[in-house]
Amino acid sequence: MQSVCGFRLLQSAARKYSRSVSVTVTLAVALALSMEEPRRASGAEGVTVEVRTSCEAMAPNSCQGVYGFTIQPDGTYVSGPSPEGRTSAGRLAPSESEALQGLAQRVLLEFDDQAATCAPRVSAIPGVSESIVVSGGGKRIDLHGMAGVLDSRCAAVGARESAALFKQVHNLMSRHYPRPFP
Numbered sequence: 001m002q003s004v005c006g007f008r009l010l011q012s013a014a015r016k017y018s019r020s021v022s023v024t025v026t027l028a029v030a031l032a033l034s035m036e037e038p039r040r041a042s043g044a045e046g047v048t049v050e051v052r053t054s055c056e057a058m059a060p061n062s063c064q065g066v067y068g069f070t071i072q073p074d075g076t077y078v079s080g081p082s083p084e085g086r087t088s089a090g091r092l093a094p095s096e097s098e099a100l101q102g103l104a105q106r107v108l109l110e111f112d113d114q115a116a117t118c119a120p121r122v123s124a125i126p127g128v129s130e131s132i133v134v135s136g137g138g139k140r141i142d143l144h145g146m147a148g149v150l151d152s153r154c155a156a157v158g159a160r161e162s163a164a165l166f167k168q169v170h171n172l173m174s175r176h177y178p179r180p181f182p
Contacts, residue, residue, distance in 0.1 A: 046073020047104040047136035051173050056127025061180040065130065069173045071100065073136070079177045088178045096172065103165050104134050110161060111141045132169050148174075 053065030060066050060082075067080040075097030080087035092100070125146065132143045143162055145151040148170030150163040 045136055047101055047108060047134060048072055049100065049104055049169050050133040050135075051130065051169055053130045054127060059180075064177050064179045065173050067181060069177050071097075071169070071172065073101065075100075077172075077176055080181065082181055086182050088182060090176060092172065092176075100168060100172065103161065103168060105136070107161050107165050108134060108136055108139050108141065111139070130166075130170065132166055134165070 049071045051065050051069040053063060055063035055066060067082050069077065069079050071077045071092065075092040075094065076089065077092060078087050078089045091097075128146050129144065130146050130148070134141050134143070143150055143166055145166055148167045150166040
């Protein structure tokens, strides 16, 4: 909206002054609009979050997240598919989706170094793990832990935001992933 108002103001000024000023004003408007375009493009894409869990000692249908849980930028989510091809889908409440997108985008911005993402490690309970892949804007980070708690060896950079995201995604999966899986 700010660009449109600025454009009208500059357009009005161009009509009042000479042709050379008009050319300058037109170039200034084009430059201002082109500078705003990358901001809109990066924000419009959004972030996709994928969760995978493992629960070695449990039946797969009872292990929440074993078949995957993916949340798209628009707030839609899909659990599965199971080996039989079954899925469960829905949509987050707008407030949940906005909160997730905001936090996920902040985490992606903090991880400029792809080496800062963590590698899967042997968890405190062998065979039990949770991994979250956060991707958007050409970036991808992998976070690992279990039961909604980020592995403390995982993220030196942005640890607080990453841990909050890990917990938030786990809580969303806990509410929306069916158990037992259909």
